[in-house]
Amino acid sequence: MNQPVSAVAGIGPRNEEVLATMGIYTVGDLLTYFPFRYENHEIQPLSEAEHQQRVTVQGTIHSMPELKFFKGKKSRLTIRILADGLLVKVVFFNQPYMKKQLILNDTVIISGTFDRHRLQITGAIVKPVEKIERGGLEPVYSIKGDLKQHQFRRFVEQVTDGFIHDIEEVLPESLMSRYQLMERKQAVYYLHFPKDEQAFNQARRRMAYEELLLFQLKMQWFRKNERQAGDGQSKSWDAEAVNAFIKRLPFELTTAQEQVLSDILSDLSSIERMNRLLQGDVGSGKTVVAAIAFYANFLAGFQGALMVPTEILAEQHAASLRELFAELKVNIAHLSGSSKVKEKREVLEMLASGEVDLIIGTHALIQEGVNFSNLGLVITDEQHRFGVAQRRTLKQKGLRPDVLFMTATPIPRTLAISAFGDMDVSTIDQLPAGRKPIKTHWGKRNMLQRVLAFVDKEIEKGHQVYVITPLIEESEALEVQNAIELHRTLTEALPHRRCGLMHGRLQHQEKEQAMADFQSNAIQLLVSTTVVEVGVNVPNATVMVIYDADRFGLAQLHQLRGRVGRGADQSHCILLADPKTEVGKERMSIMTETTDGFELSQRDLEMRGPGEFFGVRQSGMPKFKVADLLEDYRILETARNDAAKIIQSGALFEHDSYRSLLMMLESDIAFQEEKVD
Known part of the structure; x- marks a missing residue:
């Protein structure tokens, strides 16, 4: 299995290079x-085919091919075949080279779209009968470079x-x-060459379970390591x-805040280290829960750290926490990349001294030279915006x-199990009393x-108003509104505002001033890109206008x-958009139907897929070869339960029947790290 691909006949140095770009080395x-x-080449009678259905039929070429050229290089090639007692016209567009391959009286397999009214098959693929060897389903692979499907299939066949027969079983x-x-x-064989649909489904089910079990074993192993008894710092407070x-x-x-707070305080007092994800919809009150946790941590004699993705958000959190702790002796400091050298040095000295x-x-908090005296609690806000390595570095700033x-991005249960399976998950699913649901409207751009x-x-x-646009400046490639031009337009249209x-x-100073002016109501209308997306709190703002809204995902x-x-x-939230795609139209409709972040996140996941939900680069989401987190949700649940039992019982390391599974895990670099990255 570990032999280089060059051991396969026909794979020379050039193909070896192309395969390497596809992650294929052995x-x-x-x-x-x-x-x-898969292309379905299972032959079927034309008498059973429906109008506009894709069909595969076997027939004899009954006429010489006729080739006609049109403007440019466009062409149409026509033949007639005798199939199932019917004389059927077959049309190939822009495939003039097929003329030499279509020989009178040859028997061929034809695949294409069947027009029952005209007795015509269009957009066809031709295969000699002897090529349909391994069943009716023909595999189609994602390939790169100048590799052709028929070449790659030949490599796989070989x-x-x-x-x-060298493939060993890994499951007990x-x-x-x-x-x-x-x-x-x-x-493995049936995934490449399924003899029928049942064989394919069974093969896929088996490999999906294997992939999800392997991943969940990693997650449960990391989870166990994070929770080793005595590994944390038991805290007690007044x-x-x-x-x-x-x-x-x-x-x-709210009741939900009280429940979540109970979970967090219980973790802080435990000798096991807390590793918890707190998710709550926009405006659900996560910050005040964090403040209470920080206060308990402070009373227990420990330092706390809050890491956020943007300087604006850091400044806002610092201001709101200083206000909450105004009457208490909690010394709060703020550190960002733009902090002045003298100010930064003083903060670092006080941090190190306690x-x-x-x-x-x-992320300035995780840079070299930032040292704590007695760090007891780390909270990361909008955690999906930080890479795993960044989060790990901050964790390592203290003694466990x-x-x-x-996160204010509600995560569907499917993703919570997979991407954050090593964490406990708490959810604030209630909005504070008195909050009115935001009314959302969708209009066309000409309704400005x-x-x-x-x-x-x-x-x-x-009241005050946000106007959001996707671009800063005009783009030749995109027909979308930009912030600078829109600011000019609105200034002229509303000169008295x-x-x-x-x-x-x-x-930084300009952004800081713009936000400060908006918060103080010196500015009544703020034109911005998505820099205001996370955490900014201006209670007086009652209107959000989003220009070219179809260019954003549901979560954003x-x-x-x-x-x-x-x-x-x-x-009110007003979406201005002229979507050109069905996906864009669906997004706009969904936004006007619900303000429930959890429902939206599930719909977003279904539309975009798990990798794009967070952005693959930062999320640590696995890329599965067979498994699909949406389609295989029940298999994922089963694999997670099995993995938890295997890790807790110690069977993975103690029983011979798990040896192959353990070897496969140990060969994975991620298994040797503190957390999947």
């Missing part, structure tokens, strides 16, 4: 490089014929018999002081501190004047919508 890699779809007999799983070598702090809050905690109790910052990850009239009325009431501009290319639209609706007044 015979084993080639055997487990599975098709992404490697299966020569090496399929107990699991094989419990789920009546196909043998591994048989499953419970009455924490309760008094909660009572002084200007609002009552004078700073709580520090809030961006408790760790809480927070009507929207501006509405915006002007809202500003007249003393103060209109501000914010985007990622502004200097929901995040943007969550910038309004933070006060007692009715808020």
Whole structure:
């Protein structure tokens, strides 16, 4: 299995290079490089075929091919075949080379779209009868470079014929018999060359379970390591002081906040290290829960750190936490990339000496030279925006501190199990009392004047407005509105209103000033890119206008919508878009139907797929060869339960029946790391 692919006949240095770009280096890699779809070449009678159905028929070429050329290089090639007693016309567009391959009286297999009214097959593929050898389903692979499908299929045929019997079973007999799983070598073969649909389904089920079990074994192993008894720092604090702090809050905690807080405080007092994900919809009150956790951690004599993705958010969190702790002796510091040298040096000295109790910052917190005296609790906000390595570095700044990850992107259960299977998950699924649902409207871009009239009325009431656009400057490649041009347009259209501009290319001080002006109501209308997406809190803002809204995903639209609706007044989100695709139209419809972030996240997952939900680069989401997190949700649940039992019982390391599975895991670099990266 570990022989180089050059051991396969026909794979020379050039093909070896192309295969390497596809992640195929060994015979084993080639055997487990599975098709992404199949062409159905199962021959069927035309009498049973429906109009406009894709068909595969066997027939005899009954006429000489006729080739006609049109403007440019476009062409149409026509023949007639005798199939099932019918004379059927077959049309090939832009395939003039087929003329030499179509010989009168030859018997061929034809695949294409059947027009029952015209007795015509269009967009056809021709195969000589002897080529349909391994059943009616023909594999189609994702290939690169100048490799052709027929070449790659030949390589796969050779490697299966020569090496399929060398494939060893990795699953123990107990699991094989419990789920009546196909043998591994048989499953690999049938994924390449399924003899029928039943064989393919059984092969796919077996390999999907294997992939998901391997991944969940890694996750459960890391989970166990994170929770080794005595590995954390048991903290004790004055419970009455924490309760008094909660009572002084200007609002009552929701039932969901109380439950989540109970989970977190229980973790802090445990000798096992906390590794928890806190997810809650936009505006559900995660920050105040974090503040209470930090206060308990402070009373126990430990330092806390809050890491956020942007400087604007860091500044806002620092301001809101200073306000919450105003009457208490909690020394709060703020650190970001733009902090002045002298200020940064002073903060670092106080942090190392223990004078700073709580520090809030961006990724500057994980840089070299940032040292803590006694770090006890790390909270990462909008955690999916940080890579695994960044999160790990912050964890390592203290002596095994408790760790809480927070996200305002509600994560569907399927992804929570897979991407965050090594964490405990707590959810705030309630909005604070008194919050009114945001009314969402979808309009076309030519309705801007009507929207501006509405915006002007809202500003007249003393409210403020966000206008979001996807681009900073005009793009030749994209027909979308840009922030600079839109700011100019709105300034001219509403000369009696103060209109501000914010985007990622502004200097830090300029962005800071624009946001400060908006928060103080010196600016009534803020034109911005998605730099305001996360965490910014302006309760007086009641309107969110999103230009070219179809260019954003559902999760991002929901995040943007969550910038309004933070006060007692009715808020509105207006989506301006002229979607050219069905997906774009569906997004707009979904946004107007629900404000439930969890429902939106599930729909977003279904539309975009798991890899794109977070952005593959940062998320640590696995790329499976066979398994699909949506389609195979029940298999994922089963694999997770099995993996938990195997790890907890120690069977993976102690029983001979698990030896092959363990060897496969140990060969995976990720298994040797602290966490899947």
